[in-house]
Amino acid sequence: MPDPEENWPEANDNAEDEREPDALPLDAWHRGRGARMVEFAGYWMPLQYEGIIAEHLWTRAHAGLFDVSHMGQLTVSGEGAAAALEGLLPGDIAGLAPGRTRYSLLLAEDGGILDDLMVTNRGDHFYLVVNGATKWDDIAHLREHLPDAITLNYLDEHGLLALQGPEAAQALASLGLQPAFEGTPALADLTFLQAAPFYWGEVPLGVSRSGYTGEDGFEISVRASDLVALADALCAHPEVRPIGLGARDSLRLEAGLPLYGHDLSPETDPVSAGLGFAIGKRRRVEGGFPGSDTVLNLLAGRATTVRVGLALEGRQAAREGAKVYAGEQEVGGVTSGGFSPSLNHPIAMAYVAAGHTAPGTALTIDVRGKRLPAKVVPLPFVPHRYHR
């Protein structure tokens, strides 16, 4: 058998980069907990600890702690920062209230997707979280296109933890976080896509109620020097276990959430990707974002291909790159696929030609010369359980 890590679809994103991967601040912490480390986005990252299925199911039933310190944390500040960001993103950033977080997209001039990201209004600046594998390109793009009056700062001395699952709120509450300022919300009052600053003792934390598993949970920005202490304190809670990239991928797939570099790319547009919700109402009228003519035309008409969910019969999974057929006609391709631990059968996301995307449509997927029967199903595969 070949080295299984060569097959790990995420591991080779930086294959052209021969550089030795960098160690993240929790590197020794992961290894000390028995993690199998793989290269991802230029870093050594934990693929799994006890096993992907066990970690996946633990997160759905309890709470999982994910180290996502490879992601890029950026701040954008200065007079007119909201308008400047609106020149690069299709979201209503001017209408994003302080303490609110929104999913958005960095778009190219042709409407292709350069990255997906979270934007938070922190009052005196905007805080962005971008993908690890694309962060250097994103920073270069932002530096090139943001006006000189706008300051872009890369928080390279901060780590990021995601605490996800039905017990996440109870586990984080057990740390006794205090609102950082008079008037900022208490932890228990945060709802989905709200963010606030807190103190954990003397340690400042930026907390948002968000994540990428479909579960309730939090993303916590913390100084790199405080990461080990925070990870230890969270894992001391009996409901919390560390979870690797493998389960992060299967959890987000079940939640129907696209992964950049796989389900999203410069060749995909927000409408085909099913991300029309990321185009603000006002922006639909006013335009003025990269590729807005193209994207708004797609939104008004009909995309020729659409990202859909596919449920497979049997147990054999279809992976990224597998072709999708309606009868003998090729109608699309799988962009993410794997076994769903929660549903106990394989699932996939695919871009499929319009006309073959209605839930219940019977299709087949070519896997190594065999046609696996599959059915179009609504996304998400597993219902979201956000705290709204």
Added chain:
Amino acid sequence: MTTYYTKDHEWISVDGASGTVGITDYAQGQLGDITFVELPEAGAAVSKGDAPCVVDSVKAASDVYSPVSGSVTEVNEALADAPELVNTDAEEGGWLFRLTLSDPAELAGLMDRAAYDAFVQGL
């Protein structure tokens, strides 16, 4: 009965002209949770180095190469409902297929247990 090992982490247990093939415990540990095993059909002819089996884990699909040439006589039907047997019992109950060896001389190129253990230590 003698068991031989490959650098690709298959084992073959040979009794006369009959061989039973599986993947090693080390290999299953590397693959992680196994969710599906694609097996050859009885009667299929395989050549040394062919990949008559595919082992699907949560993260990836991996080929299993035949350590020798021969004709498949039997496959492990239990894996259809319980592919996780390859995780829990890789070197016995999680066997994959049996074949009749067409060229037993091919075994000479394989490792014994001590050599395989040393090989894995060096990885």
